[in-house]
Amino acid sequence: MKKSMNILMQILGLGMILVATDVNAEPNKDGESAGVVLFKIHDIVPEKDANGKVLYCNVGATFFNRTKIDIANAAIALKWDDEVIGEAIDQEERAEKEQKRINSRAPRSRYSTSSFTGRTISTSLKLPQLKVNQQVTLKTKVDTDRCFLLLNDMEVTVNNCGTAGMTDKVSRQGCSNMFRYVSPKNAEYYMEFKEISPEEQLAIENAEVADVESELRNIFDDTVAIIRDITNDIVVENSSN
Numbered sequence: 001m002k003k004s005m006n007i008l009m010q011i012l013g014l015g016m017i018l019v020a021t022d023v024n025a026e027p028n029k030d031g032e033s034a035g036v037v038l039f040k041i042h043d044i045v046p047e048k049d050a051n052g053k054v055l056y057c058n059v060g061a062t063f064f065n066r067t068k069i070d071i072a073n074a075a076i077a078l079k080w081d082d083e084v085i086g087e088a089i090d091q092e093e094r095a096e097k098e099q100k101r102i103n104s105r106a107p108r109s110r111y112s113t114s115s116f117t118g119r120t121i122s123t124s125l126k127l128p129q130l131k132v133n134q135q136v137t138l139k140t141k142v143d144t145d146r147c148f149l150l151l152n153d154m155e156v157t158v159n160n161c162g163t164a165g166m167t168d169k170v171s172r173q174g175c176s177n178m179f180r181y182v183s184p185k186n187a188e189y190y191m192e193f194k195e196i197s198p199e200e201q202l203a204i205e206n207a208e209v210a211d212v213e214s215e216l217r218n219i220f221d222d223t224v225a226i227i228r229d230i231t232n233d234i235v236v237e238n239s240s241n
Contacts, residue, residue: 035067036180037074037130038193046147054145062137064193065130067178074127076179077157079120080149121149124159133195151184 043060065071092112121144128136142150161175182189 037063037065037067037071037178038180038182038188039063040182040189041078041150044147044150046145047141054147057142057144057147057150058139059142059150060137060139061125062135062193063127063130064135065132066193066195068132070132071127071130071161071178074130074161075124075159076127077122077124077159079122079155079157080152081120081155082118082146082149085119121146135193153183154181156181 040062041059042062043058045058046054047056047058048054121142123140123142125138125140127138130136144150156176156179158175158179161178184190
């Protein structure tokens with residue numbers, strides 16, 4: 001009996017060592033996110049001619065590499081939708097179709113919104129090399145007179161996210177997920193970009209706790225099974241005596 005209790009205490013001691021090792025170990029790299037590149041558009045200033053007509057918009061774009069790799073030769077395309085202009089064009093197109101349907105001879109409007117402006121505004125940005133946790137700010141021009149739209153959410157297309165040091169995980173994740181726009185509606189827009197956000201830090205900590213809890217459950221189940229085997233051995237030993 002004494003020998004069996006010694007074995008049991010050794011098993012429990014080994015379990016505690018495994019738990020302590022797990023708590024102090026580095027996070028499971030397979031579960032880590034490849035991270036994102038944060039960016040925001042700011043310092044939007046219209047450039048005007050002598051008559052006050054807006055020719056284009058000067059803008060700044062700041063990028064922060066929160067991934068775990070250096071990024072080289074990244075290029076993205078940005079596209080903003082002008083809902084007001086889009087609706088005006090849609091109304092004109094519907095009116096024209098209706099006139100054709102009823103074979104109307106009424107004079108058509110001499111105004112055609114789509115002939116002098118488009119539904120969308122677009123621009124392309126090529127980034128310099130971005131090292132891990134590095135921030136860069138670019139100055140560029142956007143060919144539009146609707147500078148006020150450039151603070152709105154936009155569609156982001158990543159044409160190239162670079163290949164320097166790219167891992168299989170990043171390749172699986174895909175370039176399209178590597179850039180995250182931070183709008184003025186987000187409090188992070190008005191702060192300095194950090195290596196990791198509070199939300200992401202909390203998620204990592206919760207994941208680590210979940211891993212420890214899972215390991216504890218496994219150790220407990222294994223210990224119970226071993227105790228059951230020892231108890232059976234003791235019963236058999238006592239029966240033979």
